[in-house]
Amino acid sequence: MSGRPYAGSSDLRTLQDFNAAMWQAHGGVGWMHVGDIPHRIYNALGRRGFHPSEVVRIWETNGVVAGWAMIWPRSGGIEVQVPPDSPQLAVEAGLWACEAVVAVGEQHGHHAKSIVMDVVESEPNMVDLATGIGMAVDQREGSYIVTRQAIDRPPQVHLPRSYSVRAARGVGDAAALAGVHSSAFNSDWTAESYARVMESPGYEPSREIVVVAPDGSFAGFCIIWMDHENHIGMFEPVGVHADHRRRGVGMALMAAGLSRLSEHGMVHAMVTHETDDPASTALYAAAGFLPWYRYVAWSKAL
Template identity: 35%
Template structure:
């Protein structure tokens, strides 16, 4: 039995009918508002992507730490990510440098990035986070870095990639253009 907490909210997936029924029996109702869309991309057929002259898509190396942090800070300004905090990310399981991809511009700056988290037991990888430097947007670099990372993921034996953008957000549209398809969404229930 669910305990009654009048000020509590519960987030579930729309496919969890048994939880929906239990919540509704306890007086909970769907709360309007933002929700996340769960999206998937089959890795068997990834399109070829061309880059502008002089741009390179690749995984990072230890020597790239400062530039990797800098691109994250520019994309998510203001950002709390520092070289020290990113070293902690890199030291955490299941981080893999071969799944931390960037697009390097001709001037040496990182123009876009995509970090993949690989679940080898379920053969799936999550893209999180992904971003393009403000100076390099609308050049196809976000797509290029995502597809580069997804190819690397496929080479490791993954079957699919997943993302969880907020609905009605530019990220959802971006992932749809890459070929991601929704399979579930979150519902928030409250009393």
């Protein structure tokens, strides 16, 4: 078995196929959705200047993926995607991640004070890995709830008068998308940086749904992702512009997204949110999502 860095867009499909197979074999808990892989590599990490080869490492046996890991150098976060029957590989991947997240972070001018991994405590292999690389539960860090629903009858889309919903149309929408993303999450997107995301592997404008305000600006957005092997869709991210909150925009996005997921053969949908975020909790519950499992932060000081 040997490890190597992520080598390009062909590896995206390789990792997606691996995770879809692991999801099918192990039930999905703790496994990254196939849509989260490009979202994290090219959106969350890419826009901060991290090259995929710096933050993703793949382990293979005779050319077949055995597991992989991802690092978050700004925050000290690590993620390990290794099947439960490969505990030695999990520790190897975890130790690589612990070293790499510090080294890459320092190369980019970031100096995390601890290494953090989100753990599903109902999964013994994840607890064993965290313990094996010297971590313990960190009460200072937040937790995340993964919610899920069966898509039976997608809700109707209801919007205020003169608002409409549609799919993004390509990089021509990049400036408007940068504006709504930045407002929703208090971030620093520009038209140029969001255009790069739209041109990255895995992104399709047709899967970014927007609510258009009467003045033509974007009032909200969501991106839907589809695992066609396991028939489960995912919302990531979902956001509403600060000027258009409490008008039903978020619910309209969820309804439109669920409808499109159903049209494409998805049987279930999932969305993850911070445990202590009351707005997200209320929105997703109202849209029919129920708690599935929870991630708890484990860490070790540097």
